[in-house]
Amino acid sequence: GIQVEQSPPDLILQEGANSTLRCNFSDSVNNLQWFHQNPWGQLINLFYIPSGTKQNGRLSATTVATERYSLLYISSSQTTDSGVYFCAPARHVRFGAGTRLTVKP
């Protein structure tokens, strides 16, 4: 199956800072999803992105399918952005270890 690696594993930011999370996958994927896991454990859909860039408010995601990676940008981070971020191929939904983001006030 497709292997997913995310970096960095942990990220600590001051509120207002920007950040970039990276997702590498071992084989080509047609669509990639980004999720945010809230403190109660639910995975919230952020982006469903085949290639190119999508934006939603302070968040945007870019996938370069030919080079097998995707980036999640968080601008002007807020404490509510804290949590674990996962990426996964959309059809064969497999996860890496995620990036744990902590935003400090």
Place this chain on the structure above:
Amino acid sequence: DTGVSQDPRHKITKRGQNVTFRCDPISEHNRLYWYRQTLGQGPEFLTYFQNEAQLEKSRLLSDRFSAERPKGSFSTLEIQRTEQGDSAMYLCASSFDRGMNTEAFFGQGTRLTVV
């Protein structure tokens, strides 16, 4: 649509007991996944169904685990003779697979504690 629904949300059981969890996918979603997640780890794939057919099962899944989706709608995950190591969050997801990739949505999970 109310999204993916899982029941119960929490379950505490004694070691050796059997437990069963239920997942109701988004209506008309033909693909359903089960995952297990322990603290500090990403969700670990267990199995998935396309309609009522179980198409893949993780080798990590011992024979104490069984999943069904008898009518291609809701699914159940049963764990027999529970062990303390089974304590985890069990997540269910669904998607509508048309032969192309499609977006998966997750339920709120069932948190199992084996004492």
